[in-house]
Amino acid sequence: MPEMPEMETYRQQLIPRIVGRPLTQVEVTREHSINVPVSEFIKRVSGKRITDIRRRGKHLLFLLDSKDILLLHLMLGGSLFWGRDEDKPKRTVQVRLSFGEEHLHFIGLRLGYLHLVSAAEAKERLDKLGPEALEFTAASGGATAGANNGAGSGETAKPGLTEAEFNRLVAEKRGKLKVALTDQSFLAGIGNCYSDEICFAARILPVRTLQSLQAAEKASLYRSISAVLGEGVRAGGYMEMPLYVGDQLTGGFNALCRVYDRAYEPCLRCGAPLVRRDIGSRKSFCCESCQS
Ligand SMILES: [Zn+2]
The missing domain is CATH 1.10.8.50 (Helicase, Ruva Protein; domain 3)
Structure with a gap:
């Protein structure tokens, strides 16, 4: 099961790839992976932009410019793949978010989920978690001593x-x-x-x-x-x-x-x-x- 370092690696690698880009298409092939009717999910996510990706414990939060949040937990066996359709691993994709010709594939979401929630709902669900063992912040100015503790993104880690x-x-x-x-x-x-x-x-x-x-x-x-x-x-x-x-x-x-x-x-x-x-x-x- 992915833990904090796996989710943080995804987060830091996805930020430069998808933040700010419009979501051109949304596909859901497994209704149980989401928490609202498929038609509502597609309507509320299509055309939006992801403004930031945050992490809390083993969750990733994709912040949309509509103020909705896509809350991801991969649980056991879930993974992500970014790229073109022809390159994706031969595994069933439950949700696909498209950014033009490139897609973020959510794979192996059997126990895992991608829920569409408000900021208040996300807070309520994540509030029961204990503190973060290690936090990451974007290094400002680029000259911070000891920077680049993260996955090549220039983010600095601290307890x-x-x-x-x-x-x-x-x-x-x-x-x-x-x-x-x-x-x-x-x-x-x-x-x-x-x-x-x-x-x-x-x-x-x-x-x-x-x-x-x-x-x-x-x-x-x-x-x-x-x-x-x-x-x-x-x-x-x-x-x-x-x-x-x-x-x-x-x-x-x-x-x-x-x-x-x-x-x-x-x-x-x-x-x-x-x-x-x-x-x-x-x-x-x-x-x-x-x-x-
Ligand atoms: Zn020993």
Whole structure:
């Protein structure tokens, strides 16, 4: 399932391609992927321009000049493809937004959706999410030190919450670390892959309870969240399907995963074999030798 770095990679790569361009045609082939009648969806979206693309957790928000918002969640198996019809992957497209000869294809939206909502509706639905672990802002002036932490867009990343705020959230939360990190009401945007990578970077086992974490471990966890998610975005996330023909960025983090989906492989830090230790219904991978 795409997580924050995958959605942020889409966002930063789509902004220069579609923002400001008129939507010349809208096609919906799966009614369940949207939330209003198809005819109403087409009427309210056709001819509009996308003024900005924002992200909240694992959601993307396409802001239209009519003030409506297209709220996207890809859930499991969803992906995006930008380009001409002849280049698109051979998978069923549920929604297609056209900008002249080029199209944004929404693929694999079975559990995922593209809902047409007002700003108030979007706010109501997203308000239950926890804080962003990492936020991106457009670098102004082009001379900002340390700029270009994003996917080639010149956007700068910074933690979405302070260490003190993080420690307060941890103190209020009960349960296992893996479960907390993937709980969208705790922190928005982290799923199975990055939660394991964060725990590995922090040298903490994902099965540990939040209450058992020492101060130094909490500090390490706080730093690791920004570091791992930032690296994920810079590397283009782990989704393997390119966003467009010639896309060299998307999926680059797949080769950088240290533990996720790497059971039996040697740990890059200590050489011990990595293990899979599911927590509840969640897939989880770790090194039981150098994480404690
Ligand atoms: Zn290890």
